[in-house]
Amino acid sequence: MLADKKANHPAVAIGCFFMGLKLLGSAPLRRFVIVPILINIVLYSIAFALGYYYIADLINHFIPSWLRWLNWFLWPLFFACFFSMLFFSFMILANLLAAPFYGRLSAKTLAIITGQTTPIIDPPIAKVIWAELKRSLYFAVKAIPLLIISFIPGLNVIAPVLWLLFGAWSMALEYTAYPMENAGLLFSEQKKLLKNVRFGAYSFGGVVTLALTIPVLNFIVAPAAVVGATLYFNQLRPHNR
Secondary structure, X not given: OOOOHHHHOHHHHHHHHHHHHHHOOOHHHHHHHHHHHHHHHHHXXXXXXXXXXXHHHXXXXXXXXXXXXXXXXXXXXXXXXXXXXXXXXXXXXXXXXXXXHHHHHHHHHXXXXXXXXXXXXXXXXXXXXXXXXXXXXXHXXXXXXXXXXXXXXXXXXXXXXXXXXXXXXXXXXXXXXXXXXXXXXXXXXXXXXXHXXXXXXXXXXXXHHHHHOOXXXXXXXXXXXXXXXXXXXXXXXXXXX
8 A cells, every 4th residue: 555645744744643642532533542541541650660760770779980971961861761662561461451442432433534334343352363463572672772782881872762762663663553443454554554654653752751751641652552553544645645
């Protein structure tokens, strides 16, 4: 599938996410987001608690002594790095549990914005979970080099930036997967499509990553990202020209 190049504009991608936040409270979508939000509240609350008690010590441990004079600059970067790693882990678990609900949420969103009246058909749970596990494995493999860099003195200075870029790409792949799977696109096709609109994909994933670090807001970010990703995928398709 060819991508509509207008979707490569960062403003289009970011706008879709904020529109997803706006639509999340609409009556037709409410029943599709209750369970995912409850899952996120529990898991992200645990992540915040762990982060509050442990991340500061980890940051101080991994900043080399000869760079301590740059703490005012490096501390926020390393906080972002380890915070992203922690939330990335909890995001995988939360999305694995909520995956069956996100597919339906995406289908309902598409029905609303296109005016479709086709009944929503739930795919087999095993298929949904397998797709989520396959994405998680892809993310885990890609994260290994970043983990190695994060533990190498000197090189770990650039690790936070690399983690943020990786997080943005991962979030774009994660949440656009639901509308793309509903459209019958395989994971390899999903990656290929997003690579054609890298600026848009990184922009969408970046704003999602940033929103996930905001307390309380992060409880609803994932379902809002599913809705926003569905809007974004609708922009990607050539019929929108």
